[in-house]
Amino acid sequence: MCCCCGGFVSGVELTFELPDNAKECFFEEIEKGTESTLEFQVVTGGRYDVDIELEGPGRQILYRETKQQYGQFQFTADITGTYQVCFSNEFSTFSHKLVYMDFQVGDEPQLPGVGEHYTAMTQMESSSQKIHEDLNSVIDYQTHHRLRESQSRKRAEDMNERVLFWAVGETLGILVITVGQVMVLKNFFADKKTNQASY
Structure with missing residues (x-):
């Protein structure tokens, strides 16, 4: 494509x-x-x-x-x-x-009006040129910071998703173990009742 x-x-x-x-x-x-x-x-x-x-x-x-x-x-x-x-x-x-x-x-x-004449730039033109260059640098820094923020946010979301899945897995494991223990204990008591009935 x-x-x-x-x-x-x-x-x-x-x-x-x-x-x-x-x-x-x-x-x-x-x-x-x-x-x-x-x-x-x-x-x-x-x-x-x-x-x-x-x-x-x-x-x-x-x-x-x-x-x-x-x-x-x-x-x-x-x-x-x-x-x-x-x-x-x-x-x-x-x-x-x-x-x-x-x-x-x-x-x-170049900025309009700057560099169109053959004399030295005035203080106002020099200041305007400097501000323009500084604003371009700010735009570049903001772009890179946005990219890093987006990258970090994606990593955090992935980590959050993994932690959620792990927590759900642990919860299911605990529930399975709990049910298993209840069934084992129930079988112990059921065996005693059947043994007592046979005597």
């Missing part, structure tokens, strides 16, 4: 579900000489690992990793064309994964 995500000097950031025994591919048009960054992380599922492969327009492999939980790869496009990144969960037969991907292509455009 393939999905197409396009953008001109922008990129794509998304979280998607990767079913068991499946492969998902995403495509991006990149101009020659453009710097790009691919970042991914498995949020939930199985052992939190996927196979990843990044191919250039000539089908050359730029980046390949197997059974990775997270990773980052920066590259500069050698030729203009369609670049393909594929995530594979084909080695897993029953656990589906939730995968976060951030594929940034090119540099972010």
Whole structure:
């Protein structure tokens, strides 16, 4: 199954579900000489690992990793064309994964009005540029914290489910043992009554 995500000097950031025994591919048009960054992380599922492969327009492999939980790869496009990144969960037969991907292509455009003149930036323009960069850093930190929170929540829910099943199993075991003990004690007294009646 393939999905197409396009953008001109922008990129794509998304979280998607990767079913068991499946492969998902995403495509991006990149101009020659453009710097790009691919970042991914498995949020939930199985052992939190996927196979990843990044191919250039000539089908050359730029980046390949197997059974990775997270990773980052920066590259500069050698030729203009369609670049393909594929995530594979084909080695897993029953656990589906939730995968976060951030594929940034090119540099972010400058703020409107900043860099459009040949003189030095004013104090206001410098402050605006600094605030803009800091806000971008905050967005990145929030994204990573959301991913970690989601991962921890999923682990906690799995642990809660296991504890619940274990508690139910222990309760059933106690009930079976209780009934068994009552039956054994009842048989002891029933044997005495039959023995006394025979005398």
